Amino acid sequence: MKTIECLLTPRIESENVKYDTLIGYSLPSEKVISDENRVEITEGKILIKGRGKDELALGEGYIKQLSLIFNGSLPVCSFSFYSPAYKYRGFHIDCSRHFVSREELLRIIDAMSLVGFNYFHWHLTDDQGWRFSVPGYDKLEEISSKRYIYDNNDQKHVHQGFYHREDLEYVNEYCKEKGITVIPEIETPGHAEALIAAYPEFGCTGNKIEVQNNWGVFENVMNPSSPQLWVFLDAAIKELASIFDGPFIHIGGDECPHTQWEDHEGCKAIMEENGLSNTSELQGWFTSRVSEIVKKYGKRAIGWDEVVDAPEIDKDVVVMSWRGLNGARTASSRGHNVILCPENGGCYFDRYPSLEPWELGNLSLSIPKDSYDLDISMKELEEDRRNLILGAQCCIWGEKIHSGREMEFMLFPRAYILAENLWLGEERKDWEKIKDRKDILALLSYKMDLLCNPGKWE
Secondary structure, eight states: OOOGGGTOSSOOSOOSOOOOOEEETTSOEEEEEOSSOEEEEOSSOEEEEESSHHHHHHHHHHHHHHHHHTTTEEEOEEEEOOOOSOSEEEEEEEOSSSOOOHHHHHHHHHHHHHTTOOEEEEEOEETTEEOBOOTTOTHIIIIITEEEEEOTTOOEEEEEOOBOHHHHHHHHHHHHHTTOEEEEEEEESSSOHHHHHHOGGGBSSOOOOOOOOSOSOOSOOBOTTOHHHHHHHHHHHHHHHHHOOSSEEEEEOOSOOOHHHHTOHHHHHHHHHHTOOSHHHHHHHHHHHHHHHHHHTTOEEEEEGGGGGSSOOOTTOEEEEOSTTHHHHHHHHTTOOEEEOOTTTTOBTTSBSSSOTTOOOOSSBOOHHHHHHOOTTOTTSOHHHHTTEEEEEEEEOOTTOOSHHHHHHHHTTHHHHHHHHHHHHHHHOOHHHHHTTHHHHHHHHHHTTOOOOOSOOO
16 A cells, blocks of 8 residues: 555655545535644545645645545545745746747646645746737737748748736636746846837837847847836836736846947946946846836846846845856845756756657756755855745746647656755755655646656656
């Protein structure tokens, strides 16, 4: 007989929890705040006790895991489980490079909610597509949401997709029911070619460009001296703040070339007026100004770690460290809160999960064990700086992911593995024990009609 702890992810606290009886999953359930984390399944009721809302959400996740594993039934049993090691346990999905339908997002959200993720970072804009509506800016859907691709026969095809306000509201409410907070992202000041294609006055040249249909980093970026741009950014951030009730809005900040800023008269004027000595400081000024707009609407800004390449930015900005851990080191030394998502540290799930020639992936290697080995606590830092680390997230970028099925295959099982690392923390995680659940985690995915990569974990 398998014990319950051999079935559930993240690993539970109780050991040798056996079961003899299965009952139908139609019982009334009760969730109560308590001084313990515990699930009790009897023949008359399901009781979930938790020290907070995150624990109650995972308790419900455990119930759903068991119902999937046992084909709609539940084992009569009771067990205790841990509180999360980190406040922030996130997953990021890029819907700009290749559009992801609302329905497929909900399928992914369902799976992530079962294993303790509590933040969905929604990448809504980039060079290859702007994906949400802003009142008064109809060209976002007419132009920015579409890119044109030519095949080998020189035939023109369109890739497009757009979320209207009701779509964003629906996903936000759905996530709330699952214990997940949505973080919408607007890329600034770089990765903005889709926006500039519709509104050239937001760029530095004023020239008409096309929505980008290649991958990479491009020189057409936002113009810090454009009054129209700041009106637009205020409107876009206001719209997102009115829809999503979580505390954060992500403002991008990564991979912004400064080429067009160097000789731009408007940029020079801002630098002179504000005593900025170079364009790196200008980007810092830009970041702080966008952060102030975010704060005006009651939210807090998050930025990719390039934001701390500038010598000084608004101290309220949370920094996502993706270029390794140096961003976390710099940000924490300046007192910024930090979220880890190192691209080569087990957090980028669009990367190859193995070196087998048949694998899907892009750029570099990120085997499943990397997601467990990541030291989210960053023991190398002094205690006061470690306390600034909110947690970590996985990221899946869409350049080479063309469908929801491909996305599932890249996410799972690595997302389950990172979820356990995030929930248990450095002191409690045990690689050998989660390895024993490889088949169960694959079964869990298949029961939810999701693909799960069957390859090696290490």
